[in-house]
Structure formats: C-alpha cells, structure tokens
Amino acid sequence: MTAVPLPAAAPASPGLRVRRALPWAALVLLLLVAQSLLVALTIDYEASRKQEQVEAVSGAAAAQLRHNVGTRLQELQALLWSEVSQPQWQRDAAQLLHAHPDLLRIERRDADGRILEATDSAQQPPLFTRIPRAGLSLDSELACVSARRNLTPSLSRSYFVPRDDGLGIEVIDACVPVTRRGQLDGTLVATIGLSALLDGAITAEQSRVHELSLVEGDGTRLARAGLPRGLGVFVAERPVDLPGLTLQLRVDSTATRPQLIPNLATALVLGLSLALFGVVLLLARDVRRRARAETQLAEALALRKAMEDSLVTGLRARGLDGRLGYVNPAFCAMVGYSADELLGTYPPPYWPPEMRDEYAQRQARRLDAGQSVADAREGYETLFQRKSGERFPVMIYEAPLVDGGGRHTGWMSAVVDVSAQRRVEELSRQQQERLQAAARLATVGEMASLLSHELNQPLSAIASYASGSLNLLQQPDAQTPGQLQQAMARIAEQAERAGRVIKSVHNFVRRREQAHEVISTERLIDAVLPLVRLQARKSGTRIAIDVPHPSPRVKCDRTMVEQVLLNLARNGIQAMEEATPLPARVLTLRVRQAQPRWVAFSVIDHGPGIAPDVAQRLFTPFFTTRHEGMGLGLSLCRTVIEQHGGALDFGVTPATASEPAGTEFRFTLPADSKPEQRA
Known part of the structure; x- marks a missing residue:
C-alpha cells in the first residue's frame, strides 16, 4: 500500500504577513527612537555638565580674585601703621612686596600727590625704566582723587607699562588714603600686575585644563593664565567687581563637544545588556521562586530552633486575653515550670498569689489595644515566683505581636532575671563608698606633690629675678630703672604663671x-x-x-x-x-x-x-x-x-x-x- 502525500500548506497572503510584521516593526521603531533619545540626552547631559564645571571654575576664580584684592588692600592699610621713618617704611614695604608676587611697586605720596618714597619688587625688573612714572600717572591720579574724596581704597583702570626687553605688563594701581588725626595726610599707591594676580586666583589643576583671561568690555584681553589654549566650546564670563573697578573674567575650557560614536556605542551596549538582563530575570524568577521560598522556610525554622536553644533570655508570647501562647526553654528554666504547665493558663502560675490582682490590672492596661507601641517597648521591673516558691526580680521588655495580615494579635515579651545584677549593684555600691573615702585621701597627697613640683620652676625664676634686681640696686647706673622694670615685669609674669599652674594642677587632680x-x-x-x-x-x-x-x-x-x-x-x-x-x-x-x-x-x-x-x-x-x-x-x-x-x-x-x-x-x-x- 503506497502512502499518499499530504497536500502542501497554502502560502500566507501578503496582507497577513504585513499584519504579523507590523507589531515587530513598531517595536523596532520604538527601540530606535528610545536609543536615539538616550544618545541625545547623554550628549546634552555631558555638554551641560562640562559647562557647569566651567561656570563653577569662573565663580571660584572670581571670588578668589576679589578675596586677593581685598587682602592686598587690608595689608596696605596695615602698612600705614608702620613707622614714618624711611628705613622702617622701606623694610615693611619690601617685606610686603616679597610676600606677594603680584605687588610690583609701592609708593608713599603726600596730600598733593607727590611721591615721597617708592619701593619696587625685588622679584621683578623695575617698572618705570622706559617711560617715567609721571607719564603713566593719569589713571592712578583719577583713582587717588576718588580715594581721597571717599576716604576709602580705590583701584584705577588698567594700563600698559612697556619694558626694556620689548615686552610689557598690564597693571592697575591701588590707592589707599592716609589720614592723621582725622585729616587727609597723603596716599599709599600700590601697582598690581594683572597676570600675577590672575595666576594667584587659580589652582594648578584648573590651570592645566582651562584658559583664564581678564578682558575689557570690548573684548580686549588684559591678562591670561593657564597652560593650554581654550577651544572656545565651553566658555563662561563673569564680572569681577572691585573697589572703583570692574573687570570681566573669561574662562575657556580645553574640552571638546561630546562625540556621537562613543556615546552611541555605549547606549547600544547598555540597552542590549539591560534587555538581556531583564529576560534572564523573568525566566529565572519563576523557576527559582518556589525553591527559594522552601529553602528560606527551612532555614527560618532551623534558625528559630537554634535561637530558642541558645538564648539565656526568657521569651513569652501572650494573646490579647493574656493567655500564654509560646514560651522558650530559657523562660521555662527561669520559672521552674514546663511548657505544658504554662501554655494556655491564666493567671500564670509564676505570679505571686498576693500580687495577682495588681498584676491583672497592670496587664489589662498594657494589653489595651489603644496603648502606643512606644510605651509598650519601655521595660518595667516586676517580681516573679519560681515553682519552688522563691521570689526573684525580672526586667520585662514588650513589643506588639502582629500576624501576616497586619493585625495586632498579642504581645511578645523578653524576660531577664536581674537578681544577680541587683546583688552586684549592692556590692558595687558598698565598694564605691570605700573607694571614694580612699580617693579623697589620695587626692590630697597628689595635690600636694603636684603643687610642690610644678611651683618649683616659677618660684625659682621669681627668686632669680629678685636676686638680679637686688644686685642692680646695689650698683645703680643709668640703665638700672629700665632693667628693674623689666625684672619686675618678669616677676609679675612668673607670679601669674604660678597662679595658672595652681589652677591647672587643681583641674589636673580633678581630672576635668x-x-x-x-x-x-x-x-x-x-x-x-x-x-x-x-x-x-x-x-x-x-x-x-x-x-x-x-x-x-x-x-x-x-x-x-x-x-x-x-x-x-x-x-x-x-x-x-x-x-x-x-x-x-x-x-x-x-x-x-x-x-x-x-x-x-x-x-x-x-x-x-x-x-x-x-x-x-x-x-x-x-x-x-x-x-x-x-x-x-x-x-x-x-x-x-x-x-x-x-x-x-x-x-x-x-x-x-x-x-x-x-x-x-x-x-x-x-x-x-x-x-x-x-x-
């Protein structure tokens, strides 16, 4: 008998194939749109993050510039307090110039603006060698006029000072008025280099990845700092308001715009990885859920049994009616009753007979459904009775017992036998009283020893100064009064030191x-x-x-x-x-x-x-x-x-x-x- 072949299945119609492919095409299109949005958002986020970094650098540099200029003005005002004598003023000015490389020159002028003294920085060539100071004093004089009028420091506009090497430097003048007895007595003019001032306002890390410039309103660059040249992609500008002067700080980063290819590859890999991870989780979750639940249940039962056998703290569970529903072996050993003798009983047999009414009223208050959880967690001390009739104190801590549905079904209590602790506390109290009596005697001896040793040094110094004073009085000369005054000051200082020693030793003995x-x-x-x-x-x-x-x-x-x-x-x-x-x-x-x-x-x-x-x-x-x-x-x-x-x-x-x-x-x-x- 020959087999008759089955007829071939009819091919699907074009319309059916289109309807089957349409959901998949929509899914692919949705994935493409999502990946495109992810790449665009990533690029935009990276660009905004880099721009925020540049803005943060500009804000920090502007704040540091204002701080540095304010510090220089304060130090110039402190220089006004120096001695008027030329040598002393020259030394103080030289120290200030040496401490700050951005200070190039300091001048002291009279009330009419004439230069009385001038000191150039030893770290830089002299400024006004090619063009005299008088030829570059217009901006400085305008700043000094404003400073004298307002009696506050003022900064001049920046100006260019050429040098002998064919180069030059952009500087500003800081004019500080000098007042004597409330009257204008002159001005103090300090020339500040903008390049050095800008270098001092940025960190080494910032200078490696940013170019910072001070520019005028029309974009003219006055000074720059930073090792590289900025690319002009991420730029931040911020005004720097100074006394009498406003500069524009421009920060140009060396970072380029985020590239498409690295971000696209990252987004694709991330998307595919997340999709694959989600599929694996969905497949593994249903397979492992039952086995994991069974394993956790067995482990929980074993852990509970091990905890029950190892605990030395008694545990009991009571329902809302006060009847015991659970006790652990430690609780049974504590009261001397077996679990069968305790479960389901009310009142429990470990209550002293004469206190059962009081305990029942207290339990009614604690088992009240309206009692707060915070109050229930507070421990309280009570008295239990063992099966042998022995009374012993216990500390009880309770927490609400809640079932799987969230209903309050009773209370879980931890019971601690504190009879040994009470005996130790009484013994410790008696020993502490004896130790305190002995400590008071030891403190007296320690105080005497400390005082005798610590006062020996200042008293020896006082004796030495007093002996020297007597020697000076026996052979007086023109310097004797000054030396005696110095010796008396030293004696007073050592006497005060001795007083501090007594106070410190007293605190030392008290261990404060x-x-x-x-x-x-x-x-x-x-x-x-x-x-x-x-x-x-x-x-x-x-x-x-x-x-x-x-x-x-x-x-x-x-x-x-x-x-x-x-x-x-x-x-x-x-x-x-x-x-x-x-x-x-x-x-x-x-x-x-x-x-x-x-x-x-x-x-x-x-x-x-x-x-x-x-x-x-x-x-x-x-x-x-x-x-x-x-x-x-x-x-x-x-x-x-x-x-x-x-x-x-x-x-x-x-x-x-x-x-x-x-x-x-x-x-x-x-x-x-x-x-x-x-x-």
Missing part, C-alpha cells in the same frame, strides 16, 4: 577637661625660652631653636604644655653639666609637622645618655637619679601629654661628624584642624 586654646608652637617656645636660657647661662649651654616658618598651630592647655617643655629642657641642661665638654653643650628645641593631625616636639641634648636599667623606670612616679629631684617631673609630663591625646617617649640621637650622641625626648600634640586665617 582642660580649657584648651589654639596657639602657635613658636609662641609656646618663646614663652619658656627666657627661663631655659637663664638655666643654660649658668652651665654655659647654648640653646638652638629649630621651628619651621610659618610655625604649626596646636590645640592644648598652654600652661601645662609650657611646664612640660620647661621640665624637659631643664633635664637636658642638667644632663650635660658634668659629662659633656663645654663646646658640645647644645640643647635643641625642634618642632615638626609629624602628620596632618599631629605636631611633634623634640628636646635634644648631648649628655651621657640613659642607662638601660634607668630607662625601664624613667616614667615611674617618685623615681629620680638626682639627689634634689622628686621623681615627679617625667611622670607628670607623660600624664599631661596623654591627657591631650598625644604620646611622650625618648630615644638616642646618633653621633655625627659635628655633634656627639645624645638623648631626644619627643612628644606629640594635636594640630589645629582649622587653618590660620590671614588678613
């Missing part, structure tokens, strides 16, 4: 936080330097100061830290008195910025060093190697430094070709977190 202040390390060194040099002069010791400029600033209790420096310096001087030759007796006080948050102090001597057996006990209270010492100095020094959060240690300084070996005591103090504000 000291009144810390921010102070430069240079001032700390200068405060103890007269006393250190007085001690060093007796033994022929030279004092070397190694402090960077500007000196770091620290936050500390000034009086206590000065005592630490003075004590370490005196120890170093005394260590070199016998064993060190006279030429090698050098005591070095050094300050370094160890880390951004810490400043390190070093006191270095060239004495015989510290023996190993002495080094182990060096910071032990009442241990000393000198007959007249009390053994409290280094111990108190370490305590003071540790109260500031720092550390005190010591080490051996190796010998060099010019200096012998010695000992270095180092300690650290917290650096000031806020930078010093300069006018």
Whole structure:
C-alpha cells in the first residue's frame, strides 16, 4: 500500500504577513527612537555638565580674585601703621612686596600727590625704566582723587607699562588714603600686575585644563593664565567687581563637544545588556521562586530552633486575653515550670498569689489595644515566683505581636532575671563608698606633690629675678630703672604663671577637661625660652631653636604644655653639666609637622645618655637619679601629654661628624584642624 502525500500548506497572503510584521516593526521603531533619545540626552547631559564645571571654575576664580584684592588692600592699610621713618617704611614695604608676587611697586605720596618714597619688587625688573612714572600717572591720579574724596581704597583702570626687553605688563594701581588725626595726610599707591594676580586666583589643576583671561568690555584681553589654549566650546564670563573697578573674567575650557560614536556605542551596549538582563530575570524568577521560598522556610525554622536553644533570655508570647501562647526553654528554666504547665493558663502560675490582682490590672492596661507601641517597648521591673516558691526580680521588655495580615494579635515579651545584677549593684555600691573615702585621701597627697613640683620652676625664676634686681640696686647706673622694670615685669609674669599652674594642677587632680586654646608652637617656645636660657647661662649651654616658618598651630592647655617643655629642657641642661665638654653643650628645641593631625616636639641634648636599667623606670612616679629631684617631673609630663591625646617617649640621637650622641625626648600634640586665617 503506497502512502499518499499530504497536500502542501497554502502560502500566507501578503496582507497577513504585513499584519504579523507590523507589531515587530513598531517595536523596532520604538527601540530606535528610545536609543536615539538616550544618545541625545547623554550628549546634552555631558555638554551641560562640562559647562557647569566651567561656570563653577569662573565663580571660584572670581571670588578668589576679589578675596586677593581685598587682602592686598587690608595689608596696605596695615602698612600705614608702620613707622614714618624711611628705613622702617622701606623694610615693611619690601617685606610686603616679597610676600606677594603680584605687588610690583609701592609708593608713599603726600596730600598733593607727590611721591615721597617708592619701593619696587625685588622679584621683578623695575617698572618705570622706559617711560617715567609721571607719564603713566593719569589713571592712578583719577583713582587717588576718588580715594581721597571717599576716604576709602580705590583701584584705577588698567594700563600698559612697556619694558626694556620689548615686552610689557598690564597693571592697575591701588590707592589707599592716609589720614592723621582725622585729616587727609597723603596716599599709599600700590601697582598690581594683572597676570600675577590672575595666576594667584587659580589652582594648578584648573590651570592645566582651562584658559583664564581678564578682558575689557570690548573684548580686549588684559591678562591670561593657564597652560593650554581654550577651544572656545565651553566658555563662561563673569564680572569681577572691585573697589572703583570692574573687570570681566573669561574662562575657556580645553574640552571638546561630546562625540556621537562613543556615546552611541555605549547606549547600544547598555540597552542590549539591560534587555538581556531583564529576560534572564523573568525566566529565572519563576523557576527559582518556589525553591527559594522552601529553602528560606527551612532555614527560618532551623534558625528559630537554634535561637530558642541558645538564648539565656526568657521569651513569652501572650494573646490579647493574656493567655500564654509560646514560651522558650530559657523562660521555662527561669520559672521552674514546663511548657505544658504554662501554655494556655491564666493567671500564670509564676505570679505571686498576693500580687495577682495588681498584676491583672497592670496587664489589662498594657494589653489595651489603644496603648502606643512606644510605651509598650519601655521595660518595667516586676517580681516573679519560681515553682519552688522563691521570689526573684525580672526586667520585662514588650513589643506588639502582629500576624501576616497586619493585625495586632498579642504581645511578645523578653524576660531577664536581674537578681544577680541587683546583688552586684549592692556590692558595687558598698565598694564605691570605700573607694571614694580612699580617693579623697589620695587626692590630697597628689595635690600636694603636684603643687610642690610644678611651683618649683616659677618660684625659682621669681627668686632669680629678685636676686638680679637686688644686685642692680646695689650698683645703680643709668640703665638700672629700665632693667628693674623689666625684672619686675618678669616677676609679675612668673607670679601669674604660678597662679595658672595652681589652677591647672587643681583641674589636673580633678581630672576635668582642660580649657584648651589654639596657639602657635613658636609662641609656646618663646614663652619658656627666657627661663631655659637663664638655666643654660649658668652651665654655659647654648640653646638652638629649630621651628619651621610659618610655625604649626596646636590645640592644648598652654600652661601645662609650657611646664612640660620647661621640665624637659631643664633635664637636658642638667644632663650635660658634668659629662659633656663645654663646646658640645647644645640643647635643641625642634618642632615638626609629624602628620596632618599631629605636631611633634623634640628636646635634644648631648649628655651621657640613659642607662638601660634607668630607662625601664624613667616614667615611674617618685623615681629620680638626682639627689634634689622628686621623681615627679617625667611622670607628670607623660600624664599631661596623654591627657591631650598625644604620646611622650625618648630615644638616642646618633653621633655625627659635628655633634656627639645624645638623648631626644619627643612628644606629640594635636594640630589645629582649622587653618590660620590671614588678613
């Protein structure tokens, strides 16, 4: 029997194929539109972000320009307070010119505008060598007229000053009026270079990717800063309002417009990746949902069982009617009843019989449906009774019990047996009373020891100054009154220092936080330097100061830290008195910025060093190697430094070709977190 072939299926009509392809075509078109919008939005976002960066740079540079000009005017006003004598004024002006490269020249003029004195910057060639100053003074005179009329600083319009090398520089003049006893006495004129002023207003990072220019209203460039040339794509302009002058700041970025190809490729890859990820999630979600739910349920049951077996805190669950629905093994062990004896009972058997009415009323209030959750979470203490009849205190913390539908079905309680804690608290209270009595006696001894040691240094200084004053009175001369006045001032200063020591030691014994202040390390060194040099002069010791400029600033209790420096310096001087030759007796006080948050102090001597057996006990209270010492100095020094959060240690300084070996005591103090504000 032969098989009869089936007839072939009729081909689909063109209209049916079009209807089938239409949804897919719409989907493809929708994807193309979405990808195009994504690319356009990405390009527009990147362009706006770059433009915002340029605007931010222009705003920051304009603000810095205004700040720098205001600072220069304030410093020029401070120069008015200098001595009128020519040498002093010349020195102050030279220091100001050296500190600021944008200041090129400073002139002092009388009330009629005639130049009395002038100082040019040593960092730049003199300005008015090719064309005299009188030939370029029109804009300066107009600014000075405005300054004298308003009695406020004023800036002139910019003008070009040619130089001998064929180049030139665009400058402005700052005119500051000088008043004496309320009357105009003259003017102070400072010439400011616009290029240097603009360089000081931007950071190195900004100068690498931006070109900054100062331009006039017609677009004429006055000065520029920045390493590259701007492309003119992302440009921001901002006016800079100065006293008597307005400049236009122009910032031109080196960035180009966002390119299409990289963004298009990124958008396509991102879109396809998101689509593929979505498909995978849809396929995997239905397959893994049931297995994940079963696994989580088994893990939750195992975790609950493990928690029940390991908890030492009793747990109980009560319904709204007050009947127990759940207790854990720890709760059963706490009250002595089994779970079968507790579940479903009311009132529970662990309530003391005489307190059941009171507990029932309290439970009614706590199980009230209108009670807030916050009040229910507050713990309360009560009394339970074990099956053996023993009473014990417990602390109970409750939280609402809510079912899967969000309905409040009861309360979950955590019960903690606090009987052992109450016994420990009573024992601790008794011990604390005994410790307080002993601490008061120890405080008296500590206060006496601290005062005797800390007051020894200022009282010794007062005695030295008083002895010197008596010697001056026995042999008076023309300089005696001034020297006596200086000695009396030193005595008063040391007396005040002794008062601060008493107050600081009192606070130290009470262990209160000291009144810390921010102070430069240079001032700390200068405060103890007269006393250190007085001690060093007796033994022929030279004092070397190694402090960077500007000196770091620290936050500390000034009086206590000065005592630490003075004590370490005196120890170093005394260590070199016998064993060190006279030429090698050098005591070095050094300050370094160890880390951004810490400043390190070093006191270095060239004495015989510290023996190993002495080094182990060096910071032990009442241990000393000198007959007249009390053994409290280094111990108190370490305590003071540790109260500031720092550390005190010591080490051996190796010998060099010019200096012998010695000992270095180092300690650290917290650096000031806020930078010093300069006018």
